[in-house]
Amino acid sequence: MAVIKGIAASPGYAVGKLFCIEKKRPEPVANPILKKNIEPEQKRFKDAVAVAAQQIRDLAAKLKAELGKDEAAIIESQLLILEDELILDSTLCRIKEELQNAEYLFTKSIAEVVSRFHDLQDSYYKERILDLRDVEERVLRILMGLDHNEVVGPSEDCIVCANELTPSDTAAIGTTNVLGFLLEEGSRTSHVAILSRSMGVPAVVGLGEALTGLSDGDSVAIDGHLGELIVTPDKEIIRKFKLLYHKESALNEKLAHLKDVPAETPDGHRIKMFNNIELPIEVDKALLCGSEGIGLLRTEYIYFQHGSIPSEDEQMEVYSEIVKKMDGRPVVFRTLDVGGDKVQRYLGARKEFNPFLGWRGIRFLLANPALLKSQLRAMFRAAAGGPSKIMFPMITGVDELRKARQICRECCNELAAESIEHDPDVEIGIMVETPSAVAIADLLAAECDFFSIGTNDLIQYSLSMDRLNRRVSYLYQPLHPAVLRFMKSAIDAAHNAGIKVSICGEMASETRFAEVLLGLGFDEISTHAVQLPKVKQVIRWTTMSEAKQLLSDLMSFSTAAEAEAHLDEYLIAKKSVRKNN
Ligand code: PEP
Numbered sequence: 306m307a308v309i310k311g312i313a314a315s316p317g318y319a320v321g322k323l324f325c326i327e328k329k330r331p332e333p334v335a336n337p338i339l340k341k342n343i344e345p346e347q348k349r350f351k352d353a354v355a356v357a358a359q360q361i362r363d364l365a366a367k368l369k370a371e372l373g374k375d376e377a378a379i380i381e382s383q384l385l386i387l388e389d390e391l392i393l394d395s396t397l398c399r400i401k402e403e404l405q406n407a408e409y410l411f412t413k414s415i416a417e418v419v420s421r422f423h424d425l426q427d428s429y430y431k432e433r434i435l436d437l438r439d440v441e442e443r444v445l446r447i448l449m450g451l452d453h454n455e456v457v458g459p460s461e462d463c464i465v466c467a468n469e470l471t472p473s474d475t476a477a478i479g480t481t482n483v484l485g486f487l488l489e490e491g492s493r494t495s496h497v498a499i500l501s502r503s504m505g506v507p508a509v510v511g512l513g514e515a516l517t518g519l520s521d522g523d524s525v526a527i528d529g530h531l532g533e534l535i536v537t538p539d540k541e542i543i544r545k546f547k548l549l550y551h552k553e554s555a556l557n558e559k560l561a562h563l564k565d566v567p568a569e570t571p572d573g574h575r576i577k578m579f580n581n582i583e584l585p586i587e588v589d590k591a592l593l594c595g596s597e598g599i600g601l602l603r604t605e606y607i608y609f610q611h612g613s614i615p616s617e618d619e620q621m622e623v624y625s626e627i628v629k630k631m632d633g634r635p636v637v638f639r640t641l642d643v644g645g646d647k648v649q650r651y652l653g654a655r656k657e658f659n660p661f662l663g664w665r666g667i668r669f670l671l672a673n674p675a676l677l678k679s680q681l682r683a684m685f686r687a688a689a690g691g692p693s694k695i696m697f698p699m700i701t702g703v704d705e706l707r708k709a710r711q712i713c714r715e716c717c718n719e720l721a722a723e724s725i726e727h728d729p730d731v732e733i734g735i736m737v738e739t740p741s742a743v744a745i746a747d748l749l750a751a752e753c754d755f756f757s758i759g760t761n762d763l764i765q766y767s768l769s770m771d772r773l774n775r776r777v778s779y780l781y782q783p784l785h786p787a788v789l790r791f792m793k794s795a796i797d798a799a800h801n802a803g804i805k806v807s808i809c810g811e812m813a814s815e816t817r818f819a820e821v822l823l824g825l826g827f828d829e830i831s832t833h834a835v836q837l838p839k840v841k842q843v844i845r846w847t848t849m850s851e852a853k854q855l856l857s858d859l860m861s862f863s864t865a866a867e868a869e870a871h872l873d874e875y876l877i878a879k880k881s882v883r884k885n886n
């Protein structure tokens with residue numbers, strides 16, 4: 306039995322067998338060929354290149370129709386790699402001279418070009434390496450008869466284990482038969498972590514190389530609260546984990562009575578409790594937990610599940626289904642937030658060297674107006690079925706907001722001209738998740754209808770910590786003085802302008818911060834479904850003056866560690882007072 310420490314990414318306990326997802330790159334081995342087979346081997350290679358070229362052309366055509374010619378050009382440029390003499394001719398020559406199989410020699414040709422590009426020390430060429438790798442994998446899969454690298458989920462209850470999973474992998478795995486997640490990479494705010502919390506399954510991430518020795522069927526236990534993985538747990542541990550699991554379920558049941566009571570402090574301060582969701586299937590759970598609305602619909606997951614760009618009508622159907630199910634409760638649709646860790650080639654998003662500072666959120670959307678328009682039109686149409694709001698991600702300046710609002714107006718004018726039912730009076734808001742948005746919060750608040758603070762990114766950008774990098778995950782510090790000041794100043798700016806402000810980052814789902822959020826003055830808190838009753842319970846126990854005092858104490862500290870220690874002491878003292886009363 307071994308205990309491995311990682312990052313606690315989603316609370317809960319699970320025991321079960323491992324289901325390992327290996328996203329291995331194809332690795333060809335050298336196989337000698339006979340002289341008489343030179344030509345057939347060269348032909349086999351040329352045929353594979355032709356198939357790869359056709360696949361790339363098909364993809365480019367699809368992108369051209371959906372996103373425009375600029376996006377198609379990016380993928381089309383990969384065709385040049387296939388024609389490059391350093392790759393094509395060199396592989397054909399090598400087959401003749403080295404008498405080895407095509408896949409092995411093709412990899413050698415690619416490796417040579419990659420090493421030249423590395424030597425050039427130029428970011429343009431470094432970026433081309435990604436294209437080379439992409440083309441390499443495509444051709445190798447054809448030569449080696451391997452399927453497209455699609456991830457599939459377990460067919461029976463298992464704990465899913467992987468090096469890393471992109472949001473689209475997670476969407477492909479789905480929610481069935483998944484007892485929990487274990488990842489080598491990742492942090493509390495990576496999307497697997499977020500999705501696990503939405504699903505209500507435990508996740509431990511950032512486990513590093515400790516996962517390397519594990520394989521399918523190995524027995525493990527996960528403690529998502531402490532961030533621990535126990536390999537081959539003994540009978541006693543299995544019994545303990547099963548007990549903990551049942552205890553937790555019992556607590557959730559105990560809090561079920563809070564479903565229909567308001568999140569109101571004893572001194573009459575009312576907070577709205579919303580949920581974050583990624584997919585329509587989560588709506589039922591949100592309602593079951595007493596959600597008063599959807600505070601954040603991450604629409605990108607609907608795209609990922611679809612596997613290609615859904616049409617306006619297809620999107621409208623999904624959005625309408627959510628609005629209908631919410632039955633009069635508001636739904637905040639966030640427009641696509643791709644880029645960063647959510648890279649989808651079919652959307653034209655690409656892996657970048659500095660992805661979180663790159664072509665992400667509103668930047669990507671404004672560069673793809675056709676895509677944005679189809680999404681906005683679908684949202685305005687769905688809004689005719691019930692209260693809805695539209696929110697833009699990654700706003701850094703007023704010009705982005707103005708451009709986005711202009712496109713909203715164009716969509717509504719077009720829909721009106723086409724006599725298509727829609728609601729033109731949808732509130733338009735923004736995610737406040739960049740330091741620049743905080744600095745100009747007064748200017749932004751004057752031109753939008755609401756704010757939603759995205760602490761995952763706000764913490765990432767204000768503390769310059771990559772939210773996916775486990776080496777710097779210790780810097781995820783919601784109580785850092787910079788973060789507290791940023792939140793306070795954005796909330797004050799919103800209130801001065803007379804608009805409401807909500808929180809939809811992970812911090813909102815952590816019960817220990819609920820009083821802090823109350824003290825900060827949030828009007829709405831959007832959590833994961835399972836956390837909603839727990840956060841509500843804290844609000845119902847805390848007066849506004851207590852929360853304000855706590856916040857002012859926390860804001861007086863110079864470091865996050867001091868503030869954390871104070872909060873710990875405060876919560877312990879409060880718990881014991883409650884016990885004795
Ligand atoms: C955030 O940044 O806090 C947020 C809610 O958005 P996402 O996690 O999707 O980036």
Ligand code: MG
Pocket residue numbers: 698736738759761762
């Ligand atoms: Mg964000």
